[in-house]
Amino acid sequence: MTSYIEHIPVLLQESVEALITDKEGFYVDGTLGGGGHSKEILKHLGENGRLYGIDQDDEALEAASANIGDDPRFIPIKGNFGYLTTLLPPQTHGQIAGILLDLGVSTHQIKEPERGFSFQEDGPLDMRMGNLSGVSAYQVVNEYDYEKLRDIIFHYGEEKQSRKIAREIIEARPIETTGELRDVVSSVVNKRFEVKSLARVFQGIRIEVNRELEMLENVMEHSLEVLKPGGRIVAISYHSLEDRIAKRFFKAGNFKGKIEKDFYGNPISPIKPVNKQVITPTKEEVSVNPASRSAKLRVAEKVEGGES
Ligand SMILES: C[S@@+](CC[C@H](N)C(=O)[O-])C[C@H]1O[C@@H](n2cnc3c(N)ncnc32)[C@H](O)[C@@H]1O
Incomplete structure (x- = not known):
């Protein structure tokens, strides 16, 4: 390991x-x-x-x-x-x-880029805490429909700009890495709160992946x-x-x-x-x-x- x-x-x-x-x-x-x-x-x-x-x-x-x-x-x-x-x-x-x-x-888990949890590191969109989880972040980001994605960002990420972000993610598909997801989210959120918004979006996806x-x-x-x-x-x-x-x-x-x-x-x-x-x-x-x-x-x- x-x-x-x-x-x-x-x-x-x-x-x-x-x-x-x-x-x-x-x-x-x-x-x-x-x-x-x-x-x-x-x-x-x-x-x-x-x-x-x-x-x-x-x-x-x-x-x-x-x-x-x-x-x-x-x-x-x-x-x-x-x-x-x-x-x-x-x-x-x-x-x-x-x-x-x-x-x-x-x-x-956060700092190891290969695990795909962090927007500060570039890695694959994974976010599974263990290999027992069903979906990976890749599936959430690339396969979920608009409503589901918006709700995850809003409810699990507690991010108010969830509609805009979900639309932009769908527009930018396929998204392969945490770095690409970061850039997509950063392109639509308020610059003053960019880091907070990124943290919230990543948190929402992580909560969904690991239930x-x-x-x-x-x-x-x-x-x-x-x-x-x-x-x-x-x-x-x-x-x-x-x-x-x-x-x-x-x-x-x-x-x-x-x-x-x-x-x-x-x-x-x-x-x-x-x-x-x-x-x-x-x-x-x-x-x-x-x-x-x-x-x-x-x-x-x-x-x-x-x-x-
Ligand atoms: C914050 S860390 C714990 C750190 C630990 N208390 C220490 O001081 O070293 C959380 C750990 O819990 C594990 N974990 C989180 N949710 C879990 C779950 N539902 N079932 C089993 N392990 C889980 C994660 O994989 C991670 O290793």
């Missing part, structure tokens, strides 16, 4: 501290990446503790395994966290003490099956669409964020937030690692009887 570009773990101490409630418990790192968080989690676990490290990206699994080294408490698993219940051994269901999700892409929001909703629901009562889910998100899913689910156990009531009008939710306020990186962390600037950390706990 190409050498793994270092990823600095975000909100490392804050997330690991929030995650671990039992040193001998079973934990899941759903987004292993370079293994930065996993390595720290293992430092805090006792000899009977276990950590299942999941990633859909072979390059991440290889890098994390090398970074962590031989540790019988660490079990790497290739797969998409959206299928959490099928990835974890059945005997762990209902026994997991904590799940960490450090969402989005790693520095390696990121759907997988996030899946893992939230699966978490209720695998966590033990009092077990925690710790999510670090990097944009408002992800954060909204975590916030609503942690509050109410559903994606509307509306707490259901029982017959007597008492609120019932299978999960409850641990921290009222969202946790964000300190100024010092952002200055050392600008990639952490949009990070938001939320923590929730499964309540007794909170099975899905």
